[in-house]
């Protein structure tokens with residue numbers, strides 16, 4: 001098994017976590033990443049206790065402690081009155097779930113994974129390596145890169161994100177459906193907010209069909225802002241489409257002063273927008289010589305902030321299955337058995353979280369029992385110890 005030639009397609013959070021997990025178990029995978037460089041991409045990621053347990057298992061506890069922020073509370077306020085409707089205390093997370101709730105800049109999470117993986121496999125990442133085609137036969141998988149060069153693999157791990165080509169090649173067409181929601185994100189240097197006094201931790205404001213939230217990154221040096229809202233206007237499903245801050249200003253006109261101050265401070269070159277698309281859960285996430293992980297396996301709406309966390313869980317469990325098996329088919333079946341039910345649940349519940357956001361009566365948030373990733377029990381999961 002350890003001699004298997006493993007190709008990981010996609011060097012995002014899932015692909016790199018899998019690469020690190022496999023390398024720690026003695027495999028030497030190659031990561032094929034289409035981007036020409038590993039750079040400062042994305043903004044805030046929530047790494048919830050379920051995922052932190054996996055990263056600690058991979059030896060990244062100290063690096064995370066240094067780079068991540070730990071919001072000790074999460075508040076939801078009313079979009080008109082600014083009154084607090086929900087307050088979630090995150091202090092007990094370490095005791096309750098065995099790991100903290102963290103928020104981190106995507107670039108920092110990425111760098112931590114790259115450093116840890118390349119310390120074990122220095123030539124393990126190929127950049128500028130867009131996989132354009134893949135064919136499998138009983139003897140192995142043939143990969144064709146965009147520059148027409150080719151590579152062979154015994155196992156392909158499809159970690160190529162939301163609009164995964166690997167998923168399409170192996171499981172058929174992309175049944176993406178526009179949900180009627182768009183997302184905006186913006187990153188503000190804290191120094192640009194001068195005298196603005198903010199509650200500790202993260203804060204969201206909820207209104208009919210919209211939620212705006214902000215949380216600190218890099219120990220408060222940056223404030224990450226996200227708006228999720230209903231929109232009839234379709235937007236592209238991409239992480240890099242620039243948005244007009246003016247759209248946010250007019251959409252959230254009349255919302256509390258803090259929201260206005262935050263929106264007005266978003267640098268125009270750091271404001272992005274994308275459409276949210278729903279896809280039905282897959283019936284299988286493995287086939288002969290293939291495993292899907294992360295967004296490629298279970299593209300998830302962001303309402304429960306479990307995209308990165310579930311990719312990390314997949315990667316840790318897959319690496320454990322590979323280490324525990326003497327046979328590839330057995331390892332892949334173990335991985336699917338361990339993961340399919342959970343990721344299907346997370347995918348469905350994340351969509352339901354979006355449906356709840358459609359509410360026109362914001363006060364319902366105060367009256368109804370809270371239904372979120374925490375109360376649904378998602379944080380109890382431990383990818384390092386779950387039976388495989």
Ligand SMILES: Cc1cc2nc3c(=O)[nH]c(=O)nc-3n(C[C@H](O)[C@H](O)[C@H](O)COP(=O)(O)OP(=O)(O)OC[C@H]3O[C@@H](n4cnc5c(N)ncnc54)[C@H](O)[C@@H]3O)c2cc1C
Pocket residue numbers: 009010011012013014015032033034035041042043044045046106129130131132159160161162165185239293294295296307308309311
């Ligand atoms: C540029 C970028 C910025 C992001 N920013 C945020 C953010 O600010 N906040 C947030 O919550 N989430 C963000 N995400 C998404 C978040 O990282 C993922 O949802 C989550 O971590 C799941 O990770 P993943 O590894 O499954 O997919 P991703 O992290 O999306 O990684 C997929 C990787 O596959 C590569 N790839 C795709 N197709 C091919 C191919 N054919 N050949 C080779 N490589 C390929 C992509 O370039 C990418 O690096 C971002 C993702 C990306 C790619």
